[in-house]
Amino acid sequence: MKELSELDNVNSCGKKNCRAYENDSVESQKPSCKNQRSDKCDKNVNDHSAESFCDSYKTNCKCKGHSTVTPLSGVPLAMVYSPYQSFDELYEMEEGFKRGTIFKLLDFPFYMESCRGLRNTSCDCGCDRYVGGKR
């Protein structure tokens, strides 16, 4: 089982600290990587439910927008997992005091319509995911 620290902020683009949203319902993002399946895999290539994926597919699939495999695939059920925080990206003293936290990555102001607390409008790991509104 993966260490929790390996699970933090890993999205299907495979990059750590990617804060892009996972959009599970977009049809256009359904994987079509039947060629990447293990030769021994006898799963139905058109069945995109998680149960149909062989382990090789889960770990080696490089599709964008993988709709059913998440970073938490394979971990025990009914447990709560939290991404591991690191002591990075601190605000300056004055700014941290005003924001109510010294940790930039924990700065989530709430708005009435939806959570638009993420700071970036596009993912800064280089993938082309839209992340969210401005703070």
Add this chain to the structure above:
Amino acid sequence: MTEQKILFRQIQLYKFAVHETILYLDGHPCDKKALEFYKKYNCKLSEMKKAYEDKYGPLTSFGNLQGTWKWVECPWPWEIDSL
């Protein structure tokens, strides 16, 4: 801003940052970066508190007693802004 208020404000900022680090360390007790930050800024905080209390009186009612009960002479919370 008076010198007293500037120093008081600095203490507020540093104390907040140190307290945030304490909470972080409760969950990550071996994190070296956090431990170094805590050591450095807690030390600075102590120095600032001492400098403030030596000049302007106790910051808390657990402060140093120097002669009379100076605690009642210090700015009350609603008086801080007009320091």
